[in-house]
Amino acid sequence: MNDAAQYPPPGEGAPLVVFDFDHTLYDGDSGSHLFAWLIRRNPLRMLAALLATPVLGPMVAFLPTRRWGISGYVWIGSFGLHAAREFDRVIDRYVATHRERIAARLLPVALDVFARHRVRGDRVVVATGAPPELARAILAFVAHEDVPVIGTAVGPRWGAVVATRHCHNQEKVRMLRERGYIDIEAAYSDSSADLPLLQAARRPVVVNPKPGRVEMFRRVLPAGTPILNWGCHDRGGDPVS
Known part of the structure; x- marks a missing residue:
């Protein structure tokens, strides 16, 4: 199905389904790909990124300073x-x-699940740590x-743009609730940072987790929670054809 007009509008009381984007619908980190492109376009930006990486790299890896x-x-x-x-115009370019x-990089299995929810008339929303214009522009492909x-x-x-509110961890759940997305039926994500989202859903589904995180998800999420691989070859989870 490739025509958005074919999807029925969600009815009143339709189940709310939340998808993460990176490593869930998209194979990789879309924001990192965007900013790597922006940095590579200018030698001075490349030099600045190299000089800053010893400080910024560990900050990105550590949840409180990410x-x-x-x-x-x-x-x-x-x-x-x-x-x-x-x-946003640079993103579109x-x-x-x-x-x-x-x-x-869009994962066919993920897109099939995404489309099936829409065909059923579910309320589908994407919640991502990436800039929203980036996810919207990529979803327009399909x-x-x-x-x-x-x-x-x-x-x-300071002469550029920076993240003023990071849609990440517990903040992602707060941002969803502020926009009226409260009663979550199902949530799909790869990331341990999305545990608040997965735990808020009646039916959490872990997709494409890092292999080292699989046991943690099994320990902290309800018994029987699906842990699937939708086509990210360097990630864990049970393969889905």
């Missing part, structure tokens, strides 16, 4: 941009000029551009 580490790379990659709308490469996307907010600061 927002600040990511914001540092965002600032380096977006230096010279002065408004969120300007940043990146997606348009890398269409085939990006489309190849006629899902009308699906609501909640993502990391960005704004101008």
Whole structure:
């Protein structure tokens, strides 16, 4: 199914289904791919990123400081941009000029599950740590551009744009609830950072987890929670054809 008009609008009381984006619908970290492209376009940005990595890299790896580490790379990659709308235009240009490469990273099994929920009339929303315009532009490849996307907010600061509110961990659940997405029937995510989201759902589904996280998910989520692999070859989970 490739025409968004064919999906019925969700009815009153339809189940709410939340999908993460990176490593769930998309094979990889879409935001990292975007900012790597932005940084590589300019030798000075590349030099700045290399010099900053000994500080920013560990910050990204450590959950309490992840927002600040990511914001540092965002600032380096977006230096010279002065408004969120300007940043969105750069995102659209990146997606348009890398269409085939990006489309190849969309996971067919994931898209099939995504479409099946929409065919059933479920309320489907994407909640991602990536900029929302990036996820929307990529979902447009497969006629899902009308699906609501909640993502990391960005704004101008110090001559660039930075993450002003990171859609991540417990903050992701808060951002969903602020927009009226409260009673979650099912949630799909790869990340231990999304445990608050998975635990808020009646039916959590772990997809494409890091192999070292599989046992943790089995320990902290309800017995029988599916832990699946939707096509990320370097990730864990039970294979799905």
